[in-house]
Amino acid sequence: MSSLPPLTLYGTLACHLCDAALQVLQPLLADGLQVQEVDISEDAQLLERYQLRIPVLRRMDTGAELDFPFDLPALMDWLADCLQEGA
Template identity: 70%
Template sequence: MTQLPPVTLYGTLACHLCEAAMQILQPLIADGLRVSEVDISDSDELMQRYQLRIPVLQRQDSGAELDFPFDLAQVMDWLGDVLSEGR
């Protein structure tokens, strides 16, 4: 498989939707997707930007964002340009 771009998952510690998002990402993590989790409660700027949107995935290569709810197929489409290069 082609190298997947690292992503950031913005959320908070007690966010059940954030836990659900990580579960959705597990098959891609098993294939090499690197996910950095960022707790937005540590930053006023991130709280202002994301508090009503979390969980949010952000590609570290392009800055593109994907808001929850999403499923595995939607994440794969979002990463599609990278995945299609490996086919």
């Protein structure tokens, strides 16, 4: 899974939906996917942009965003171009 781009997960502490998003990511994390968690409450611009959308995944390579809810198949579809390039 090293061909997958690093991701940013925007959320807040004590966010049950953020915890659910992390659960979806778990199989990929176990395979080496890098995810940086960012607490939007610490940045006014991020809070304004994401407060009604969290959790949100952002690809660090393209800037593409995926809003929760998503399941593993939807996440894999979102990352499909990376998986095809790495094949």
